[in-house]
Amino acid sequence: MHTQPNGHYILQIAKVLGLAMSSLLLSFLLISNVSASPVDTFQFKDEATKIRFQVLSKELRCPKCQNQNLADSNSKIAVDLRKNLYNLLQEGKSDQEIIDFMVYRYGDFVLYRPQLKKQTYILWFGPLVIFLGFIISLVFVLRKRSKLKASELNLSSAEQANLDDILNKK
Amino acid sequence: MKSIIRFIPLILFILLGVLLYRGLFLNPQSMPSAMIGKPLPEFALPSLTASEQMLGRDDLQGDIVLLNVWATWCIQCKYEHPYLLNIAQDPRIKLYGLNFTDDRNAALQWLKQYKDPYVLSIFDEQGALGLDIGVFGAPETFVIDHTGIIRKRFAGPINDMVWKKEFLPLIEQIETEMAQGAS
Numbered sequence: 001m002h003t004q005p006n007g008h009y010i011l012q013i014a015k016v017l018g019l020a021m022s023s024l025l026l027s028f029l030l031i032s033n034v035s036a037s038p039v040d041t042f043q044f045k046d047e048a049t050k051i052r053f054q055v056l057s058k059e060l061r062c063p064k065c066q067n068q069n070l071a072d073s074n075s076k077i078a079v080d081l082r083k084n085l086y087n088l089l090q091e092g093k094s095d096q097e098i099i100d101f102m103v104y105r106y107g108d109f110v111l112y113r114p115q116l117k118k119q120t121y122i123l124w125f126g127p128l129v130i131f132l133g134f135i136i137s138l139v140f141v142l143r144k145r146s147k148l149k150a151s152e153l154n155l156s157s158a159e160q161a162n163l164d165d166i167l168n169k170k
Numbered sequence: 171m172k173s174i175i176r177f178i179p180l181i182l183f184i185l186l187g188v189l190l191y192r193g194l195f196l197n198p199q200s201m202p203s204a205m206i207g208k209p210l211p212e213f214a215l216p217s218l219t220a221s222e223q224m225l226g227r228d229d230l231q232g233d234i235v236l237l238n239v240w241a242t243w244c245i246q247c248k249y250e251h252p253y254l255l256n257i258a259q260d261p262r263i264k265l266y267g268l269n270f271t272d273d274r275n276a277a278l279q280w281l282k283q284y285k286d287p288y289v290l291s292i293f294d295e296q297g298a299l300g301l302d303i304g305v306f307g308a309p310e311t312f313v314i315d316h317t318g319i320i321r322k323r324f325a326g327p328i329n330d331m332v333w334k335k336e337f338l339p340l341i342e343q344i345e346t347e348m349a350q351g352a353s
């Protein structure tokens with residue numbers, strides 16, 4: 001008899017502890033997320049250029065790092081390329097010119113968003129083709145199934161009786 | 171027909187398995203340079219040893235030019251340095267240095283201490299030429315042929331195995347091309 005309120009207490013303590021732990025974890029995650037990105041002291045000529053810098057440094061991949069963009073990485077090459085990106089922007093180069101500049105030197109590897117060309121058709125359209133293939137085969141299967149006649153099911157008399165029984169119950 | 175359809179999932183599974191299995195043995199660090207097949211870009215940078223002397227593309231004389239990107243902050247460069255002294259003896263090639271985003275005094279000290287394998291070293295303090303040929307670290311070694319086209323970029327230190335496997339076949343190939351071009 002006494003065990004029940006006890007168990008209740010334990011449950012409540014566990015709940016409170018769990019909540020505290022998860023909020024602590026969440027706050028750690030948020031803090032580390034804020035302090036992770038390296039800080040440069042670039043002075044931009046206007047707000048639009050600053051935003052373009054931020055977008056491009058996120059879209060461009062650091063050539064040395066396996067999976068970090070220029071904005072995230074503190075490797076030597078990423079620092080140099082951020083500086084270079086800044087210079088190109090200050091020179092008034094367009095986004096496309098900057099992307100072409102980087103691709104000419106470092107190849108398609110620097111792009112997180114692959115360019116649309118013959119070799120990348122499968123990347124861009126592959127999923128769509130597979131999806132359409134599934135839809136088409138689904139339609140075929142469903143149509144075939146709806147066309148099945150009762151006589152083609154080859155039910156034994158016992159099964160037929162059972163089926164009639166179920167249908168008539170309604 | 172029906173029986174083939176039944177095996178489609180198995181076939182797909184095997185194909186995917188083969189694809190992923192192969193992926194396990196790919197080296198994600200080995201990246202083809204985008205500069206292969208392109209001409210070495212024009213540049214104007216000072217010499218490392220003589221700061222008032224400006225160097226350009228035409229100063230890299232030689233039929234087969236090896237351009238070695240190095241810096242004193244690069245630990246692997248120290249590792250490959252003795253071997254560079256070795257291949258500098260090869261009469262078929264001319265070895266040039268590209269001192270990449272480095273300190274001039276430290277670099278000069280390095281060459282004094284470990285000996286200088288280069289015909290000359292370009293002093294690229296800002297990494298301008300390095301950027302133009304897509305350098306992403308050091309050491310890197312570029313092979314430029316007799317027509318001024320970049321034929322190869324090798325990222326990482328050169329040792330005997332790398333030299334024999336990666337460089338010698340290409341050098342021999344360029345030599346045959348030169349012989350064919352001359353005849």
